[in-house]
Amino acid sequence: MTNIPLIVEGDWLEARLNDKNLRLIDATTFLKIPEGEGYPELWSGFEAYQEEHIPGAAYADLLKDFTNPEGKAPFTIATREQFLKAVEPLGITKDTYVVIYDRGPLVNVDILASDWSARLRWQLKYEGFDNVAVLDGGFRKWKLDGRPTESGISTYTPAPFQGKRSEHLIVTKEEVKAALGNENIILINSLSEADFRGETTTYPRPGHIPGSKHAFFGSHSNPETRLLYDDETLRATFEKLGALDPNKKVITYCGGGIAATWNALLLNKLGQENVAVYDGSMNEWASDESCPLVTLV
Incomplete structure (x- = not known):
């Protein structure tokens, strides 16, 4: 499927959950803003993903795998080498399309945005893959609508990433x-x-x-x-x-x-x-x- 919308809703995604060309990715990362001074606390959403996720979704650890630990600032974008290693297990090829979702930007404030999904979408676009959408409302809206979920870990057949940086x-x-x-x-x-x-x-x-x-x-x-x-x-x-x-x-x-x-x-x-x-x-x-x-x- 080519030229998918940049933003998709639950009905659109649910109708395509069994599409062999779909690469569905949970990009949940948790961030908590301190009440006083100090840098926000960040941690991986992998455990939450294992407990419950949209059926078939693989997990992308933005904090661990898609960030350069030697960067000049927290959450510096991964090097090309790091990115290629992290993205290969997601099985993204020219014949696939990607939909990304998360659980929201903050754990202590209910802000309606899917910025972790947008971050991964931007990284994929930067590295040379454009056929990517973000799920509107994210996992919270999916759950509120009573749509299916599952636990455990889902994976895709690894594939080398072919895109070139923009x-x-x-x-x-x-x-x-x-x-x-x-x-x-x-x-x-x-x-x-x-x-x-x-x-x-x-x-x-x-x-x-x-x-x-x-x-x-x-x-x-x-x-x-x-x-x-x-x-x-x-x-x-x-x-x-x-x-x-x-x-x-x-x-x-x-x-x-x-x-x-x-x-x-x-x-x-x-x-x-x-x-x-x-x-x-x-x-x-x-x-x-x-x-x-x-x-x-």
């Missing part, structure tokens, strides 16, 4: 510095309003990158349906930031390059393809005193 989908700290003041580049901070304003102490220094626009990654879904708002509503959110102008480049960032990929996915959904993610995000930027920050408090 380097334009990622930017470095130096490239963000060079973008400051460039009217043809839109910087989008994907964190909460409090983080954007500089009211929190989650990162080494508070605030946001100068000139950034703000679009909280957790504000794009309807709390009643737990599904994304329609395209008209999403379009209005990003249009007011100038982010849908085809003549401009968009750079999304957040704390560690996770939430930023959710905004990047939605921009792609709305037709904006010129989108890159600042992988180091605030973890890296705020650690460097030479990188300017703006606060609104």
Whole structure:
């Protein structure tokens, strides 16, 4: 199957669970924001996956296997070598398509977004595989709808990954510095309003990158349906930031390059393809005193 939607709903996925070309992936990772100061606590979702997952889904450990432990900032994207080793067991080939889901971004706050899924989707796209969708509402919505689940571990026949990297989908700290003041580049901070304003102490220094626009990654879904708002509503959110102008480049960032990929996915959904993610995000930027920050408090 080619050209699947970027976002799919439960009915769409359930009808295809037995498709031999489907590669269904659980990307659950747990993150807990501390009540006081300190870096968020992160841990693998593998045990939760073993207890219950969508039938046939394999598990991808973003924290352990798809992250470079020697990176400059927490959750730095894996090297090509690391990625190839991690992705081979998922059996992704040119004849397959991928659907990814997770259990939500945080364990202590109910935010409606599938940013861990979006992160893996972005990594696959970066490494050269585009036929990827994210399940709207994730595992929580799947369960609320009474759809089937199973326990244990599911696997696919391993296959070598053939894609080639698309380097334009990622930017470095130096490239963000060079973008400051460039009217043809839109910087989008994907964190909460409090983080954007500089009211929190989650990162080494508070605030946001100068000139950034703000679009909280957790504000794009309807709390009643737990599904994304329609395209008209999403379009209005990003249009007011100038982010849908085809003549401009968009750079999304957040704390560690996770939430930023959710905004990047939605921009792609709305037709904006010129989108890159600042992988180091605030973890890296705020650690460097030479990188300017703006606060609104």
